[in-house]
Amino acid sequence: MTKHFGEYIKQLRNEGGFTLTQLGAKLDLDSANLSKIENGKRDFDEKRLLQLASVFNLDLDRLKTEFFSDFIAKKLYQNECSTDALIVAEEKVKYLKQINVKQEKLNFTKNND
Amino acid sequence: MTKHFGEYIKQLRNEGGFTLTQLGAKLDLDSANLSKIENGKRDFDEKRLLQLASVFNLDLDRLKTEFFSDFIAKKLYQNECSTDALIVAEEKVKYLKQINVKQEKLNFTKNND
DNA sequence: ACTATATTTGTCAAATACTGACAAGTCTAA
């Protein structure tokens, strides 16, 4: 388990035997900034997840899970929020998906009047 | 269940019989902007959670749970991220807390050399 | 229909946060 996503990247990088400069190049990222990310002083930008996955041949969905779980844990921890929020969040995601399905059905009907 | 936190505020406001202007005043918030929040067109600012809790006499921890669960659900939904992230996040929160405890112990020892 | 109030929507400048870039520092191994 890593303290933050940057630490996870560092692990990957070390396992892969890359330098900061090498990995930075693959991610379009200054090595200095990558260093900060690895040390938790900057956040890794969501938009580079796909690149990261492809550099290390990772499954994007798993990587997302890693990234967002980190993001969420940090948020809850920093705000001293109960992990009950996670349970509630799960229900809400279901609810949002369900609404979306309903909306699609409505649009379908509408477009076929 | 509400689609977003703003909708939840709207419920509270209606139950309390306030107008947007009235509630806005209590929250230091322009009524127009509060309207946008209620309709999901702006985000409610975290820093006003305490005020919100006090206006409606709500338990702050419960309100935080509501707020952050919404925040998290939105994040996962928008990024099409698996809810597995929630399980992982729970472990991570535990881990972060545990690290913090260890750190405190270290500091304690240090300060008492 | 008219008026007053409530709500919604659009816009904009100011404040804030984020990002890329680079310089300068420390660390490490040959």
Added chain:
DNA sequence: TTAGACTTGTCAGTATTTGACAAATATAGT
């Protein structure tokens, strides 16, 4: 001690968020 790796600090440019206000629309009472 020198080269490459890594860390840290800083800063201007960019993007995002926020507060504020005007104007449009909606709603309810008369």
